Amino acid sequence: MKNNYTLGVLFTSFLAFTSLQVAAQDQPQQAVANTPAKSIFKLNNTRNYSNKGKIYVHWGYNFSWYGNSDIRFYGPNYDFTLKDVVAKHRPTKLDLTYINPLEITIPQFNFHFGYYFKDNYTVSIGWDHMKYVAQIPQTVKVDGYIGASISDPANPIIVPAKYVGVYNNDDLAVDTDMLTYEHTDGFNYVSAEIERYDDVWVAKNHKQSFNIETGLGAGFHIPRTDAHLFGVGANHFWNFAGYGVSAKVGGKFFFNRHLFFQGSLKAGWANLTKIHTTGRNSFDNAKQKISSLENYYVLGYRF
Numbered sequence: 001m002k003n004n005y006t007l008g009v010l011f012t013s014f015l016a017f018t019s020l021q022v023a024a025q026d027q028p029q030q031a032v033a034n035t036p037a038k039s040i041f042k043l044n045n046t047r048n049y050s051n052k053g054k055i056y057v058h059w060g061y062n063f064s065w066y067g068n069s070d071i072r073f074y075g076p077n078y079d080f081t082l083k084d085v086v087a088k089h090r091p092t093k094l095d096l097t098y099i100n101p102l103e104i105t106i107p108q109f110n111f112h113f114g115y116y117f118k119d120n121y122t123v124s125i126g127w128d129h130m131k132y133v134a135q136i137p138q139t140v141k142v143d144g145y146i147g148a149s150i151s152d153p154a155n156p157i158i159v160p161a162k163y164v165g166v167y168n169n170d171d172l173a174v175d176t177d178m179l180t181y182e183h184t185d186g187f188n189y190v191s192a193e194i195e196r197y198d199d200v201w202v203a204k205n206h207k208q209s210f211n212i213e214t215g216l217g218a219g220f221h222i223p224r225t226d227a228h229l230f231g232v233g234a235n236h237f238w239n240f241a242g243y244g245v246s247a248k249v250g251g252k253f254f255f256n257r258h259l260f261f262q263g264s265l266k267a268g269w270a271n272l273t274k275i276h277t278t279g280r281n282s283f284d285n286a287k288q289k290i291s292s293l294e295n296y297y298v299l300g301y302r303f
Contacts, residue, residue, distance in 0.1 A: 037120040039199040039211075047199065048206045049257070051116040051302070058262060060298025061098065062108045064089040064130045064187075067291040071134075071181070072144075073229060073277060075151055075284035078159075080144030080167060082174065087290075090131040090184055105129065108186070110296045112193075120197045127190050128266075130294060132183040132223075142172040150230070152283050157230050178230060183223040185235070187290075189244055189268065191219025197252070209254045213264060217246040221270050225277075227286070232278045242272035258302050266294040 034050040068084035092098070092107035108131055114124030145166045149156035163178055195215035202209045221242050226235040250264025268291070275286040 035119070036199075037118065039120075041198060041200050041212075043199060043202055045202040045204055045206070047202055047209065050119045051197075052119045054116045054302055055114065056116075056122070056260075056300055056302040057113050058111070058260075058298040058300025060110050060262075060296055061091075062110050062128065062130060062294050062296035063091060064108065064132075064292055064294045066132060066293075069288055069290050072287045073284075074286070075278075075280075076153055077147035077156075078145065078150040080142055080146055082172070082179075083141040083143070083169075085134050085140055085181075086138055087132050087134045090133050090182075110298055112298075114193075114195070122195045122197070124193050124195065125191070126193065127188065128294065128296070130183075130187040130189065130292070131185075132187040132290065134179070134181040136179060136181070137173065137175040139171055139173045141169050142167040143169055150284075151232070151278055152280050157232050157278065159230050163230070180226065180228040180233065182226040184226055185224040187270075187292075188222045188224070188238070189219060189246070189270070190222055191217040191244070191246065193217030193246070193248075195248075200251075207254075207256045211252050211254075213248070213250045213252055213262070215248045217248070219244060221272055223272070223275070225275055227275070227277045229277045229284065232280075234279045236276040236279065239274065239276060241274050241276075242270060244268055244270035254302075260300050260302065261298070262300060263297045264295075266296070268292045268294060 034052060036047045036050050066087045068086055070081050070083050071085050072081040089108065097103045097106055109129045110126065112124045112126030114122040116122050146159055146163050148164050149158055151157045160177055193215050195213055197211045197213055199209060199211045220240055221244050222238050223241050224236060224238045227233045246266050246268040248264050248266035250262055252260050252262040254260045270290045272288045275288060277286050278284040
């Protein structure tokens with residue numbers, strides 16, 4: 001009897017659920033909600049399905065460029081700013097690293113997971129793994145002062161005599177005996193983004209399509225900085241160094257209703273307020289604001 005009662009309850013619940021689903025599908029507003037959004041482009045063909053409620057994931061790789069930026073180094077007996085420091089990215093050479101499951105996170109990669117809350121709008125979270133390398137040696141302008149011994153007063157760093165002094169927008173030849181400075185594992189941007197999609201072309205079979213993506217994002221920068229100041233430093237652990245914002249535009253081609261290839265250009269700005277340098281984090285730190293331009297290509301799947 002108990003089993004029959006349980007089965008009866010389950011069967012009744014199933015019928016009620018089915019009735020609600022049918023009723024919901026018959027509602028006019030539901031049909032309108034699932035209508036594909038209008039595109040800003042004039043199309044010969046339009047999609048016969050809506051993206052609302054779908055999710056997607058993509059993975060790929062990037063190239064990046066950085067504007068010249070000021071870096072402030074400060075601690076006991078020193079506080080100086082290197083101006084307009086030149087930096088470049090460090091892409092991995094094209095080899096099997098890109099397809100080896102154990103090594104695919106070594107190159108400059110991009111990973112995002114998103115949800116279509118409307119037919120042509122998504123919200124996503126993701127990780128952009130870039131690499132930032134200050135080009136050393138280089139000559140820059142410098143402001144501030146550098147003492148003969150700096151950092152932890154009980155265990156000071158002895159500064160080469162050629163770098164000791166007070167600076168007022170003076171030229172300084174920065175060499176490896178003064179500085180190594182890289183966010184190479186990496187210049188990580190973990191963000192939430194909102195994107196809009198407009199169809200540019202839809203095939204007659206409604207399976208292949210091409211659309212334009214625009215988006216805005218904000219998040220945190222969690223670099224792993226490899227820094228040495230006057231010979232003292234390390235490849236530090238990841239840390240929350242600051243925050244960033246971004247804007248992007250790109251194109252997405254669907255091979256069918258699920259598999260797609262995307263290329264995008266993303267402009268970013270980062271404010272890093274707590275960068276590890278010598279490893280004596282209670283004494284020595286750096287600050288930096290970085291503008292970047294990132295070009296990435298990804299392969300993705302919409303479920």
